[in-house]
Amino acid sequence: MSPLLWLAALPCLYWTQGIESAPSLKAAGIERLCVPPERAEAWRGAGFSPVPISEGDLAVRDALLAPGIKARADRASATRSPWVDANGWRFLRNPAGQYVYDLPTGRAALAAAEAYVYGADAVLKIDPADLESLGRMLRFLSQLPANELPDAADLAVVDDGSAPLGEVLNLLVRRNLLVKVVKAPSAEFGINVKLGTKEYPLKEAGEPSALALKVRRQLGDEQRALRIFGSEAVIGRLTHHGSRTRLHLLNYGGRDLDGLRVHLRGTFPEGVAYVEGAGRVGLQERTAVEDGTEFTVPRLGAYGVVDLPPVK
Amino acid sequence: MDRRSFVRLLAAAPLAPALPEALPKLRIVTSYKPAAVPGMPGPYPGRVVAVQSEKSVDTASNAANDDVVREMMARGLCALTGAKTAPEAWRRFFVPADVVGIKVNCGGHPYVVSSYEIVTETVRQLMALGIPPAQIFLYERFQNQLDEVNYAPHLPEGVTIVAAETANRRADNRGYDPATYVEADLFGEEDTRSNMMRLVTQKLTKIVNIPNVKDHGATGATGCLKNIAYGSFSNVARTHYRGKSHTYSFVGTLASVEPLRSRTVLQIMDGLRGVWHGGPFARTRKYVFYPKQIMFATDPVAIDRLLLDIIDDERKAHGAISIYDRSPQYLKVDDGAARDTDPNVNIIIREPGHVEYAAKLGLGEADKARIKVQTIDV
Numbered sequence: 001m002s003p004l005l006w007l008a009a010l011p012c013l014y015w016t017q018g019i020e021s022a023p024s025l026k027a028a029g030i031e032r033l034c035v036p037p038e039r040a041e042a043w044r045g046a047g048f049s050p051v052p053i054s055e056g057d058l059a060v061r062d063a064l065l066a067p068g069i070k071a072r073a074d075r076a077s078a079t080r081s082p083w084v085d086a087n088g089w090r091f092l093r094n095p096a097g098q099y100v101y102d103l104p105t106g107r108a109a110l111a112a113a114e115a116y117v118y119g120a121d122a123v124l125k126i127d128p129a130d131l132e133s134l135g136r137m138l139r140f141l142s143q144l145p146a147n148e149l150p151d152a153a154d155l156a157v158v159d160d161g162s163a164p165l166g167e168v169l170n171l172l173v174r175r176n177l178l179v180k181v182v183k184a185p186s187a188e189f190g191i192n193v194k195l196g197t198k199e200y201p202l203k204e205a206g207e208p209s210a211l212a213l214k215v216r217r218q219l220g221d222e223q224r225a226l227r228i229f230g231s232e233a234v235i236g237r238l239t240h241h242g243s244r245t246r247l248h249l250l251n252y253g254g255r256d257l258d259g260l261r262v263h264l265r266g267t268f269p270e271g272v273a274y275v276e277g278a279g280r281v282g283l284q285e286r287t288a289v290e291d292g293t294e295f296t297v298p299r300l301g302a303y304g305v306v307d308l309p310p311v312k
Numbered sequence: 313m314d315r316r317s318f319v320r321l322l323a324a325a326p327l328a329p330a331l332p333e334a335l336p337k338l339r340i341v342t343s344y345k346p347a348a349v350p351g352m353p354g355p356y357p358g359r360v361v362a363v364q365s366e367k368s369v370d371t372a373s374n375a376a377n378d379d380v381v382r383e384m385m386a387r388g389l390c391a392l393t394g395a396k397t398a399p400e401a402w403r404r405f406f407v408p409a410d411v412v413g414i415k416v417n418c419g420g421h422p423y424v425v426s427s428y429e430i431v432t433e434t435v436r437q438l439m440a441l442g443i444p445p446a447q448i449f450l451y452e453r454f455q456n457q458l459d460e461v462n463y464a465p466h467l468p469e470g471v472t473i474v475a476a477e478t479a480n481r482r483a484d485n486r487g488y489d490p491a492t493y494v495e496a497d498l499f500g501e502e503d504t505r506s507n508m509m510r511l512v513t514q515k516l517t518k519i520v521n522i523p524n525v526k527d528h529g530a531t532g533a534t535g536c537l538k539n540i541a542y543g544s545f546s547n548v549a550r551t552h553y554r555g556k557s558h559t560y561s562f563v564g565t566l567a568s569v570e571p572l573r574s575r576t577v578l579q580i581m582d583g584l585r586g587v588w589h590g591g592p593f594a595r596t597r598k599y600v601f602y603p604k605q606i607m608f609a610t611d612p613v614a615i616d617r618l619l620l621d622i623i624d625d626e627r628k629a630h631g632a633i634s635i636y637d638r639s640p641q642y643l644k645v646d647d648g649a650a651r652d653t654d655p656n657v658n659i660i661i662r663e664p665g666h667v668e669y670a671a672k673l674g675l676g677e678a679d680k681a682r683i684k685v686q687t688i689d690v
Contacts, residue, residue: 081501175502213500221497221504229505230485230546259485261505285490296490 010141011115011122012051013134014058014100022046024128028135034123053123061100061123064090066107067114069233069252081232084252088235089169091118092151092181093159098122105129109137110252113276113303116141117237117248119148137302140276144305147246149239152225153180155191155215164205165195171212176236178225191218222291227263234260234300247306249297257300259284268293268308275304335561339495340569344513347574351519352567354577354610355404356392358677358684360618363388364605365690369584371602374423376584381429381606384690385437385580388608391686399440405577406518408442413449413516415576417523417539418457420594424587426522428466430580430606434520435467445470451511453543454480476509476546488546489513494566498551498558506545512572519576521612525586525603526594527623529651530557532635532664534592535619536579536612537675541566552660555645560663564670567612573675581607581615588626589655599655601626613676614683616667621680632656635664 012034015025019042025033026047035043037052044050069082090097099122101111108130115122126134157169157179172179172193185192193215196202204211221227226238226247233253239246245268251257256277267288273281275297283295283306297304349355363384369376389401406412414434416426431450438448448471452458455475463473476487488507497504512519523539530552531538541563542548548566551558567573583603587594594600603622609615624635632655633642642658644650651657671678 209500216500229490229503229507231482232502253483255481255483257483257485259488259490261485261490287491294490296485298486 009116009119010138011101011112011120011124012053013138014053014123014125017128019043019046021128022048024131028131029139030131030135058100058123061098062090062094064099064101064111064122066101066103067110067250067252068107068254082253084174084233084235086170086174086235086250086252087114087120088118088237088250089166089173091115091120092173092179093166093169095119096121101125103127103130106133106254108134109276110250110302112137113141114250117250117303137276140274140303144274145307147239147244147307149241149244149246151180152178152238152240152245153189154178154219154223154225155193156180156182156186156189158182158185158192158194160195162195164202164208167208168193168195168205168211171208172215174235175212175216176224176226176228177212177216177219178238191215223265225265229261229263230259231257236262238264243309245308247308249300249304249306251300251302251304258298260297260300261294262297262306263289263292263294264308265292271295271306271308273297273304273306275299275301277301336496336498336558338561338565340493340565341495342492342508342570344492344570344574346570350570350574351577351610352573352612353614353674353676356610358611358614358682359392359609359686360611360614360683361388361391361608361686361688362605362618363391363608363688363690364603366604368604368606368690369602374585374597374600376427376429378429378432380690381427381584382433384606385430385433385608387688387690388580388606391688392608392610398437402437402441406438406441406443410443410517411447411449411515412438412443413451413511413519413575415519415521415523415540415543416450416452416458416461416463417526417543417582417592418452418454418461419592420524420526420587421457421460422594423597423600424524424526424585424594425461426524427582427584428463430522430582430584431463432466434522434580435471439468446472448472449474449511449516451475451509451543453477453509453546456480474511476511480549482547485546487511492569494545494562494569496558496562498562499553499556501550503547503550506547506550506566508569508572509544509546512544512575516575518578519572520578520580521576522580522582525581525583525619525622527587527589527591527599527627527635528662529591529658530660530662531559531563531666532662533616533619533623535581535616536609537563537567537616537667537670540572540576540612544572555643555660557660557663560666561669563666564673564675567670567675568673576612577610579607579609579612579615581609581619583607583622586622586626588623588630589632590652595652611676613667613671613678616670617678617680617683618685620664620667627655630655633658635662638662 386398395401528534
């Protein structure tokens with residue numbers, strides 16, 4: 001991908017403030033903006049790369065959740081695991097969709113990373129107080145080595161377009177069960193989750209967390225391509241092609257993690273991590289285990305990526 | 313059977329020490345081999361020395377008497393080991409080259425924590441053996457709890473006070489050994505590992521365990537086993553949730569993992585103060601009581617078996633339900649406020665059977681008839 005196309009793949013900041021706010025944008029290192037069409041020329045004149053987008057354009061985009069964790073005292077859960085609001089399942093379900101985030105303070109950087117990880121066409125409406133952190137994240141994303149690979153998956157989910165299936169997909173992704181969304185059962189996978197079948201009755205979708213756990217146990221943890229230890233607020237996206245592998249790690253927990261252990265099925269040589277806020281860092285304590293490879297990402301802010309070179 | 317007998321039987325049934333319906337599969341991963349004589353149960357299985365002194369604590373001020381505690385410790389260790397002097401007794405367990413961890417318990421702050429007096433006397437005796445302060449580590453899992461208790465002013469310079477995590481927030485993992493853990497899927501949680509502290513696997517050669525006499529909402533009582541197990545591993549709160557506890561098998565299993573099992577060579581149960589309800593916390597004095605005793609052993613199971621009775625007897629004395637009570641009528645799941653105000657409220661079905669389970673793992677003696685208790689009055 002060319003640098004320009006790569007830049008265009010980043011989520012776009014929607015900015016309605018006037019041209020007088022240009023210094024704060026420049027200070028944050030943000031040059032590409034989505035702006036009301038009537039202001040585009042002025043922003044271009046000020047040295048920015050504006051993308052005109054009207055209120056009408058925004059209104060037809062799918063609204064996303066603000067990513068993060070929250071307490072859900074109203075909802076029973078099978079585990080002590082935190083409630084994670086994440087949008088990855090929506091991007092997997094509709095990769096060609098157009099999305100918009102309307103974000104409270106403190107969520108802009110994570111939202112930008114989330115959209116980037118799934119290659120989503122997303123516009124970010126943010127609290128201006130987050131300009132600096134968003135700028136840092138966008139700069140980090142733009143400097144990552146290009147490495148666009150297809151998803152690795154352990155199972156298929158047959159998308160019937162329904163809301164219940166969406167929630168099941170959400171819970172599967174949140175549990176780091178790597179899914180491929182398909183239109184019909186795929187012979188490529190031993191597990192095809194199709195609601196309304198004998199194995200996955202529609203009524204089970206009423207308890208999506210329980211259904212996700214059922215799928216996890218059907219698969220077996222030892223068969224999973226990705227396991228994450230040390231946090232229940234990190235969602236991974238594993239991409240792989242041929243001998244190249246990239247693991248995206250999104251940390252929804254709102255605080256930096258010190259030492260995240262990753263288990264990948266298969267054999268991998270020494271890799272490298274790029275962590276927002278820390279730059280390039282070496283992976284630590286890599287060990288070959290019975291059924292895979294484990295390593296520690298020493299530090300993880302909102303987002304990090306692990307690149308694993310080809311096995312020689 | 314007549315109706316009255318049947319009703320009596322029904323009423324009694326919940327008090328039976330029932331087994332959890334299904335034990336989870338627990339997988340131990342460690343590369344460490346056991347010592348020739350593992351520290352638990354050590355050289356004195358089934359043996360407990362209980363030293364009591366009315367003068368050990370001023371119940372009005374909650375303050376312990378340093379001189380009395382020192383004498384209690386000397387008498388207790390000598391009785392346990394058969395040594396004539398305290399230094400000789402300590403030499404049975406430690407050599408100058410040892411790097412010693414002292415596992416304290418700070419969870420019952422402010423009223424029931426490992427006493428300064430017992431901890432400082434332990435450090436003093438270790439140093440008297442020739443162990444330099446740089447080789448002595450006071451440890452807990454959470455730094456914020458250690459900060460609250462603040463042992464530093466009571467300890468010689470050079471002793472390290474260290475925790476694995478800044479607080480109980482699941483963000484700091486570097487203090488844990490990624491290669492030494494117990495794996496279990498208990499409630500469908502994603503993070504299925506509990507890792508042992510690096511301090512234990514990579515630095516310490518011996519450990520002194522100093523728990524307290526405390527009630528516990530999930531285990532019935534928390535003593536030697538739970539202090540050393542849940543205090544040396546990560547991600548353990550996941551074992552009890554929504555009224556159900558997997559502590560029955562998890563506590564003993566963690567304690568049995570090498571090198572923790574081999575390196576924990578001495579149990580000093582701080583029973584100067586205790587908490588009979590609301591544990592492991594002691595945020596008010598409402599449930600604090602004063603056993604005024606210190607128990608010494610190498611066998612954590614034997615002490616904990618006695619502990620179950622101490623807690624249960626104290627609860628009975630206050631008219632509270634037994635720690636063995638499993639009846640749903642007293643269960644208010646997750647209602648911590650109700651539990652704190654009413655000693656007849658459980659928030660989890662307790663599993664005091666964890667002590668017996670630990671015995672099955674070879675960690676010590678849980679049969680009271682086979683536990684030899686020597687009582688000393690100071």
